[in-house]
Amino acid sequence: MKPSLLTYLSISFYLSHLQNCFSFQVPSSTQKSSHESSTLLSAISRRQAILSSTAALTAETTWRTLVNTASIALESNSIPSSLPEGTLQTIQAGKAAVIPNWLSKQETFLLLKDAQTCYKGGHFTNFILSRNKNKADKEANDRWIMPSFASKKRIGPFMDDAVGDLDVRNSLKRKMAVVKAELARGLDRPTLDQEKDEQTHEMEYLRYGVGALLNRHTDEHHLELKRPHGSKLPLKENASRRSVTWLVYLNDDWDPERDGGQLRLHEREYESAFPVGAAIRNDLQVGWLKANPNKGLREQPVFLDPNRDGPENETCVLYTFEKDGKKRDLSKAPFANLALYLGGGDAVARKLMIDNAVDAERFHLIDAPKSLVSSFVKSDANDKGQDGGERIKDIYPSAGTLVLFDSVSLPHEVLQTNRERFGVQGWFHEHIYTSADV
Numbered sequence: 001m002k003p004s005l006l007t008y009l010s011i012s013f014y015l016s017h018l019q020n021c022f023s024f025q026v027p028s029s030t031q032k033s034s035h036e037s038s039t040l041l042s043a044i045s046r047r048q049a050i051l052s053s054t055a056a057l058t059a060e061t062t063w064r065t066l067v068n069t070a071s072i073a074l075e076s077n078s079i080p081s082s083l084p085e086g087t088l089q090t091i092q093a094g095k096a097a098v099i100p101n102w103l104s105k106q107e108t109f110l111l112l113k114d115a116q117t118c119y120k121g122g123h124f125t126n127f128i129l130s131r132n133k134n135k136a137d138k139e140a141n142d143r144w145i146m147p148s149f150a151s152k153k154r155i156g157p158f159m160d161d162a163v164g165d166l167d168v169r170n171s172l173k174r175k176m177a178v179v180k181a182e183l184a185r186g187l188d189r190p191t192l193d194q195e196k197d198e199q200t201h202e203m204e205y206l207r208y209g210v211g212a213l214l215n216r217h218t219d220e221h222h223l224e225l226k227r228p229h230g231s232k233l234p235l236k237e238n239a240s241r242r243s244v245t246w247l248v249y250l251n252d253d254w255d256p257e258r259d260g261g262q263l264r265l266h267e268r269e270y271e272s273a274f275p276v277g278a279a280i281r282n283d284l285q286v287g288w289l290k291a292n293p294n295k296g297l298r299e300q301p302v303f304l305d306p307n308r309d310g311p312e313n314e315t316c317v318l319y320t321f322e323k324d325g326k327k328r329d330l331s332k333a334p335f336a337n338l339a340l341y342l343g344g345g346d347a348v349a350r351k352l353m354i355d356n357a358v359d360a361e362r363f364h365l366i367d368a369p370k371s372l373v374s375s376f377v378k379s380d381a382n383d384k385g386q387d388g389g390e391r392i393k394d395i396y397p398s399a400g401t402l403v404l405f406d407s408v409s410l411p412h413e414v415l416q417t418n419r420e421r422f423g424v425q426g427w428f429h430e431h432i433y434t435s436a437d438v
Contacts (some may be wrong), residue, residue, distance in 0.1 A: 059149070191431055219245050
């Protein structure tokens with residue numbers, strides 16, 4: 001990634017601050033830019049300089065500076081990789097990378113202490129999916145978060161220096177900035193480093209009370225699945241979406257048999273033959289073509305293009321990629337956009353969206369939409385998924401463990417927690433393309 005002039009200005013202006021933030025030396029290319037940056041700063045009015053420095057202290061701008069600095073350092077080999085070998089390939093294959101002891105015992109102890117103090121101090125808010133007071137099972141919805149952003153324009157308690165121990169949280173933030181920089185380069189997702197987007201990340205403490213759980217879901221969806229004709233509706237120029245999900249667990253001495261609270265992943269049995277998540281611009285993954293090694297068929301991600309030429313409101317086409325890297329459509333003509341909302345699982349999708357019988361037999365939706373139709377269609381889903389191609393993988397919430405996976409392609413849930421559980425969770429964002437993008 002070639003840093004922008006604004007990045008160099010920020011790095012130069014906060015050089016002493018950043019050197020304290022990282023345990024590595026700022027690369028020589030950045031040091032050489034100091035004179036250039038100083039010259040430019042002298043040409044900026046006093047008022048503009050004050051405004052720039054104020055903006056650089058905001059949570060989002062500071063985060064971007066940390067990520068950009070880490071990216072420069074990684075390119076110049078000034079710092080080592082923070083991720084074990086094979087991590088990037090695991091994520092690209094549609095599976096979760098699990099890294100035990102990624103944080104030291106001292107780091108997890110300090111974060112856990114801070115999280116507990118902040119929760120007792122009333123700085124957590126009820127998780128949005130837990131806010132239905134009429135639900136009979138109150139314990140199952142006992143989930144709380146302490147976010148970085150109270151809104152897109154206002155920082156939340158996670159980044160508030162008046163709340164708890166901000167130094168401890170900033171230490172984790174610096175480490176996660178290096179992780180994001182590595183993922184942007186290694187996963188070939190350049191807009192993970194996008195500077196112009198309004199929000200490029202989320203980071204928050206997470207608490208599960210006794211009895212709490214979270215049902216199966218995915219963290220990000222295609223625009224066309226969020227609302228009817230979502231791809232055609234106006235979008236903000238600087239919009240972003242979740243790209244990579246991450247979690248760090250904080251509780252020590254966790255007994256999985258007694259304490260529960262496992263992260264249950266619904267991974268595909270076989271690794272994806274093509275990188276998961278998104279293919280071209282906003283064409284996010286919505287399904288799979290199931291592997292059959294006996295017939296030489298690999299696990300293939302299926303993406304949705306909602307902007308093909310066709311009759312009004314019939315512009316959707318599913319496609320995949322073959323061994324030679326060429327794109328292949330799964331239907332000759334576009335299908336109706338509203339077909340995505342009929343539900344009914346794989347059976348309905350196979351009839352309405354795919355031409356070839358072999359493709360139809362292999363096709364599986366990542367998560368079928370819930371609808372009136374789906375309530376009447378009997379599902380044969382089990383631990384192996386509706387098409388038999390899934391495999392369950394349980395991750396125990398052991399202190400210091402880092403988990404990373406694609407936000408679009410991997411369904412997951414949290415099993416019932418029998419003991420208060422704390423962690424940190426977050427999402428690295430990618431750019432959503434609009435008509436303003438060339």
